[in-house]
Amino acid sequence: MPRTLFTLFGLPVTAYALGMTLALLLAAGAWLLHARRQGIPARAAEAFLLLALPLGLLLARLAYVLIRLPFFIGRGDLLALRFWQGGATLWGALAGFFLAGLLAAKANRLAAGKLLDAAAPAGLLLLALGRLCEGLAGQGFGEEAPPQLSFFPLAVQNQWGEWRWAVFLLAGCAALAFVWLVARTRGLRLGGRALLALMLVCASQMLFESFREDEFLRWGFVRAGQLVPALILFGLLLWGLRHRPGLWPWPRHQAIAGFALLILVITACEFALDKTTLSSLLIYGLMLLSVLGLFHLTRRVALGAPRA
Amino acid sequence: MKTDTGTLPLARIFRLLLIALLIAAMLVLLPAPGIHSYAEVLTLPLDESGGVPPYDWGYEGDSAYHDPSISVRIEQGRHVHTNWTAVYVQLSNASQLRTLKAGPYGSTQEAQGAALAKRVQAVLAIGGDFFIYHNNGYIVRQGQFYRSRVTGEQDILVVDRAGDLRVLPRPDAQALAAYEAEHKADIVNAFTFGPGLVVDGARTADEHLGRSELVRAQRIALCQTGPLQYLVVYSEGPSDKNSQGLTIPEFKDLVSGFEGVITAYNLDGGSSATIVFQGKKINGPASQRSRSIGDIIYFASAWQTQDGE
Numbered sequence: 001m002p003r004t005l006f007t008l009f010g011l012p013v014t015a016y017a018l019g020m021t022l023a024l025l026l027a028a029g030a031w032l033l034h035a036r037r038q039g040i041p042a043r044a045a046e047a048f049l050l051l052a053l054p055l056g057l058l059l060a061r062l063a064y065v066l067i068r069l070p071f072f073i074g075r076g077d078l079l080a081l082r083f084w085q086g087g088a089t090l091w092g093a094l095a096g097f098f099l100a101g102l103l104a105a106k107a108n109r110l111a112a113g114k115l116l117d118a119a120a121p122a123g124l125l126l127l128a129l130g131r132l133c134e135g136l137a138g139q140g141f142g143e144e145a146p147p148q149l150s151f152f153p154l155a156v157q158n159q160w161g162e163w164r165w166a167v168f169l170l171a172g173c174a175a176l177a178f179v180w181l182v183a184r185t186r187g188l189r190l191g192g193r194a195l196l197a198l199m200l201v202c203a204s205q206m207l208f209e210s211f212r213e214d215e216f217l218r219w220g221f222v223r224a225g226q227l228v229p230a231l232i233l234f235g236l237l238l239w240g241l242r243h244r245p246g247l248w249p250w251p252r253h254q255a256i257a258g259f260a261l262l263i264l265v266i267t268a269c270e271f272a273l274d275k276t277t278l279s280s281l282l283i284y285g286l287m288l289l290s291v292l293g294l295f296h297l298t299r300r301v302a303l304g305a306p307r308a
Numbered sequence: 309m310k311t312d313t314g315t316l317p318l319a320r321i322f323r324l325l326l327i328a329l330l331i332a333a334m335l336v337l338l339p340a341p342g343i344h345s346y347a348e349v350l351t352l353p354l355d356e357s358g359g360v361p362p363y364d365w366g367y368e369g370d371s372a373y374h375d376p377s378i379s380v381r382i383e384q385g386r387h388v389h390t391n392w393t394a395v396y397v398q399l400s401n402a403s404q405l406r407t408l409k410a411g412p413y414g415s416t417q418e419a420q421g422a423a424l425a426k427r428v429q430a431v432l433a434i435g436g437d438f439f440i441y442h443n444n445g446y447i448v449r450q451g452q453f454y455r456s457r458v459t460g461e462q463d464i465l466v467v468d469r470a471g472d473l474r475v476l477p478r479p480d481a482q483a484l485a486a487y488e489a490e491h492k493a494d495i496v497n498a499f500t501f502g503p504g505l506v507v508d509g510a511r512t513a514d515e516h517l518g519r520s521e522l523v524r525a526q527r528i529a530l531c532q533t534g535p536l537q538y539l540v541v542y543s544e545g546p547s548d549k550n551s552q553g554l555t556i557p558e559f560k561d562l563v564s565g566f567e568g569v570i571t572a573y574n575l576d577g578g579s580s581a582t583i584v585f586q587g588k589k590i591n592g593p594a595s596q597r598s599r600s601i602g603d604i605i606y607f608a609s610a611w612q613t614q615d616g617e
Contacts, residue, residue: 011336012345020338024331046323053330057337077348077376085347086340137340215342 003136011084016137023129024053031122038118044108048115051103056096057083063092067217067224089217090127090205091228094198097123101194113191120197121183127201128175131168140168142211158214167211174204185306192303199236199302202229203295207287210270226270230263233298240302247304255301262297265290347613349377352403354451354496358428359404359608366431366609367586373431377611378404380432382585387543387562390551393591394566395432395540395583397607402471402536404610406450407436407497409603413447413454416440418600421582422589430606434528434540435582437501437575440602445500446476446484449603453495458484461516463502465530465573468494473532473571475504478516497605499575503556505529506572511564514557524553526592528581529563530605531572538607539566542583542591576601 004012028049035045064087065072065080072080079085101119105112134140138158142165145155150163158164178200182193209216209225217224237259241252248255269287272278299306339345352359366375371382379398384391399405408428411417418440425433439447439455446464447455458464460480467473468491476487488495503521504512526545533539541563544551554562556574563572575581579599583591584606589598 008336012339013335014339014344016341017335017337017339021331021334024334028327028331042320043323046320046327049327050323050330053327053334057334075348079343079348083337084339084345086342086344088338088341134341137342137344139341 014137016133019133019136020130023126023133026129027122027126030125031119034122035118038114040110040115040118041108044104044110044115047107048100048104048119052097052100052119054096055100056093057088059092059096059099060088060090061092063095064089064217067219089224090130091224094201098194098198111190113189113194116191116194117188120194121179124175124179124182124197124201128172128179131172131175134168134171135166139214140171140212141165141214142167143213164213165211167208170211171204171208174208175201178204188303195236195302196299199233199295199298202232203291203298205229206266206294207284207291210273210284210287226266230266230294233294234259236302237298240298244302244304248301255297258297259294262290262293266294345613347376347611349400350403350610350612351401352406352608352610354403356408356428356450358408359406359430359606360610360612361429362431362609363611370586370590373585375609375611377401378431378607378609380585380607382590387565388552388554388558390543390554390558391548392541392543392562393583394542395585396533397432397538397540399471399536399538399607401610402469402496404608405467405471405497405538405605406608407603407605409449410440410601413449413452416602418602420589420598420600421584421604422587422598424601424604425584425606426587428604428606429608430584430604431609432540433582433584433604433606434530434542435576435580435601436603436605437499438580438602439500441576442500446479446498447500448495448498451496456481456484458500462500463504463573465499465502465504466491466495467497469496470494471536473530473538473573475502475507475571475573477504477507499573499605501575502573504571504573505556505560505563506531506569509570511560514560517556521556524555525578526581527554527556527559527574527577528583528591529559529572529574531563531566531569533566533568533570537568539569539572540583541566541572542581544591545578545581547579548592575605 003015005015005018006013032045061083101116102112105115135156141158145163145165149155153166153169155163156166182197185193185196206226206229209223237255241248241255266287269283272283362373363375366373373380377400381396383394408424410419410424421433421435444457444459445455445462446458458479458481460478463478464476465473466476524546528542531539543554543559543562545553563569580601582589582601
């Protein structure tokens with residue numbers, strides 16, 4: 001449960017909201033500084049922020065509501081519109097980020113790829129800080145940690161005093177590593193950095209989502225946080241096969257079959273975690289390898305082989 | 309002056325200010341990744357547990373209460389040299405129209421209306437039919453059937469699961485059995501006092517008038533004006549300053565004069581007539597000791613927020 005620190009215009013301000021606001025300030029500042037160095041005009045950089053902030057919020061809420069539509073439908077109390085009661089998802093925010101990039105680039109006669117490439121590190125920085133803030137809302141927790149490993153930062157105590165794996169810290173640190181990775185990657189085509197960032201986020205979320213044992217979005221037994229990134233990666237794979245045919249020298253069906261096989265392995269791993277007594281470490285090891293495989297396959301098809 | 313980006317500094321300042329405002333808005337628009345503050349109109353259980361406590365912010369002075377589940381508005385006026393009070397109630401859910409006995413059925417326990425209202429966090433409460441005071445009639449409370457001993461001399465008021473009021477005109481045992489055969493599963497509360505004042509939108513005829521109907525007294529009626537819309541009408545009695553009290557025919561005239569009344573039923577009047585709002589009895593002379601009663605009919609809030617704020 002997020003703690004309410006104070007109220008503003010009669011609405012609660014939670015520790016999470018305060019953390020996210022500071023994170024947004026930091027990421028926006030970093031973006032404005034970084035954009036100048038990347039040759040993005042200030043007007044375009046500001047336009048991007050002016051679009052990304054409302055679009056990110058609206059689409060994050062919309063995606064949350066759509067994923068939980070049976071809960072919201074027919075309520076008659078307009079809960080879906082009451083943002084201050086909470087509920088938003090990363091996947092909608094990501095859509096807002098990319099849409100804002102396309103619109104801001106078009107309005108300022110820039111190549112969308114150039115603007116999004118420049119914005120990718122700041123976007124990842126916001127993701128990293130946002131993940132770290134999740135702990136303030138009592139989310140991003142994994143299973144209960146064994147007593148000998150029940151200490152910060154491996155685990156944190158939830159509101160009931162249980163020590164649980166700090167998945168939000170792991171996801172936040174990974175996103176920070178992605179900032180560095182994306183910033184230092186060279187030799188990609190226009191838009192390549194933004195796509196690389198998207199692939200890293202999608203692939204890693206498929207694993208991190210599996211670690212979580214708290215409030216997460218789902219359709220039946222399928223976690224939205226795994227299905228949506230899998231679909232995004234698959235979309236990128238198909239896009240790469242169609243629009244970048246030279247980057248994948250082998251028959252197309254092999255890429256699709258490889259992707260399907262890796263998804264099957266991840267699904268089997270999820271099943272095994274739920275239904276078998278196999279070692280979790282072994283299963284997660286296999287899942288990690290599969291997720292890395294998905295990332296590399298998608299990257300190879302859509303962006304080409306990484307340069308040394 | 310132009311900047312390197314070709315825009316006026318003022319426009320840039322405006323954009324940056326807007327960005328800062330958008331970010332600041334996240335303080336209230338992005339409180340948590342999941343729903344953290346949940347509120348809804350509950351269906352209250354069919355038992356003698358109370359409603360959700362009324363919210364302080366729901367009160368508008370001393371004459372109204374509103375939350376998303378219930379709306380209460382009090383009006384006052386004068387009829388035949390008598391002051392009257394009318395309370396309009398709109399509910400969201402039929403379960404918010406409830407009753408409470410002062411003690412277990414069979415006991416003669418009484419309590420002041422305000423105390424009973426407090427026990428169940430009523431937004432508005434009125435006295436019922438004081439069923440512990442007599443031994444006849446048809447008594448149902450919150451789905452529990454306590455008594456079926458009708459004499460054919462009193463009208464019965466039934467409240468069903470949809471929250472609709474229905475007057476059964478002076479049923480005998482046979483007529484009641486026939487009604488129960490069709491509707492028993494729908495009956496939530498039933499009262500024996502009367503008479504019915506308005507049935508199917510029409511004022512009832514002045515029949516079977518005895519002494520108690522013709523004496524000028526405090527009167528109180530529960531009325532329905534639409535789906536989940538109710539009206540409580542109270543008229544003062546001769547013990548109140550500036551009021552002479554109403555006979556039942558006069559009270560019928562008053563009640564049937566309110567717009568939209570479909571059903572109206574006279575409840576226990578005299579000193580037992582009770583209206584409790586904001587935890588206080590709001591009718592009757594202030595100096596008079598508040599009479600204890602055997603039961604209340606009350607309207608409860610069902611608006612449940614997670615943090616109770």
